[in-house]
Amino acid sequence: MRTSRRILVAVAALLLALGALAIAAVASDPYRLVRLEFARQRLAAHLERRSVAVDDHTWVYAASDAAPPDAPTLVLVHGFTGSKENWYPLARLLRGRYRLLIPDLPGWGESTRRAGADYGYAAQAQRLARFIETVAGDRPVVLVGHSMGGGIAALAAARFPGHVRRLALIDAAGVPFRDNAFGRAVLAGRNPFEVRDVASLQAYLDIVFGDPAARPRIPWPAREGFIAFRRAQAPFEQRVLDRIGRGEGRFLPGEAATDIRQPTLLLWCERDRVIDPSAMALYAERIPQSRRVLLGGCGHMAMMERPADVAAALDMLIRESAP
Structure with a gap:
């Protein structure tokens, strides 16, 4: 006893x-809890964490090779203030059918950020092409870009066509669109995505998610860690937004879109309060071979709000453009 x-x-x-x-x-x-939750999500999606040095940046990415030998490789590129974790709900549906490469862009997430480096569209498109060369080898990929990542993907597809077999632009930046509050704030030199406290965090989530049911819940104390992290990112975010949102090259992806020859999917959500759906029509004018999909009931984060619909649209792009 x-x-x-x-x-x-x-x-x-x-x-x-x-x-x-x-x-x-x-x-x-406090941000440790957020990292642990991201790791849990990655494991739940059966993805591996990998890293690779490409030129002067180290890329950290999630990946899955669990697919048939002849399956296409999908490269999923996140948007402004985003990270590879934004793609995990979609990755859970795609894994097993396609090889998946889901990077943190240089400057974002866990990938290298270099003081004074250019993280605008042109520099990132070139880095993305080098990442594809390094990790995907000589097989062209299906390149999928969201928001800022959509602008980067469009420019990469136009300038490095040998690397990209098919292209999907989801709520993509890089072209003019109908006037909205987000666009006015950016042109005025403000960051509508800036997070300083609980109120601005809620405002950020309200802007990007059109479907309240899909909005992530960030409980205390992870919430405090996320707020502190985003507060620390504010100067970098503003520098990038000044370049891609109101700099001379803000429409560079749209200007280059006339050179895109790959089969292309344009996918938007009708409640997008960031990149208004009117942008899809302009991209479609410049990419006449593109197919358009407009989803109802969601906002700027289609791959998180409607992952099944996005997966179906990508299946359609790959299937219909197959040789």
Whole structure:
């Protein structure tokens, strides 16, 4: 009996010690909980975390090779303030049928950020082409870009056509669109996505998600860690937004779109309050072989709000443009 009590006391003491260590770890780095949640999501999607050095940046990316040998490779490129984790709901539906490469763009997420480096459309499109060369080899990929990543993907497809067999632009930036509050704020030199506190975090989520049911819940204390992280990112975000949102090259992807010859999917959500759906029509004018899909009931994050519909549209793009 005494032995059993001693064991119980020892176990209780160990659990208390582990709990104290966990509390201390979170207190010293509240964003740790966010990283742990991202890792959980990646494992749930059966994706591996990988990294590769390409020129002067290290790319961190999620990947899956669980696909038939002749399956296409999909490269999924996130948008402004985004990261590879934005694609995990869609990746869960695509894995097993396609090879998946889901990077953090240089400057974002876990990938390298270099002080003074250019992270505008042209520089990132060139880096993306080099990443595809390095990781995908000599097989052209299906390139899928969202928002800012859509502008980068469009420019990469136009300038490096040998790397891209098919293209999908989801709520893509890089062309003029109907006037909205987001666009006015950007042109005035403000970042509508800036997160400083709980109120601005809620405003950010309200802007990007049109479907409240799909909006991620960020409980305390992970919420405080996320806010602190985004607050620290504010100067970098503003520099990038000044370049891609109101700089001379803000419409570079749209200007280059006339050179896109690959089969192309244009997909928008009708409630997009960031890149108004009118942008899709302009891209379609410049890419006459494109197919348009407009989804109802969602906002700027189609791949998180309507992953099944996005997966079906990508299947259609790949199937219909197959030799």
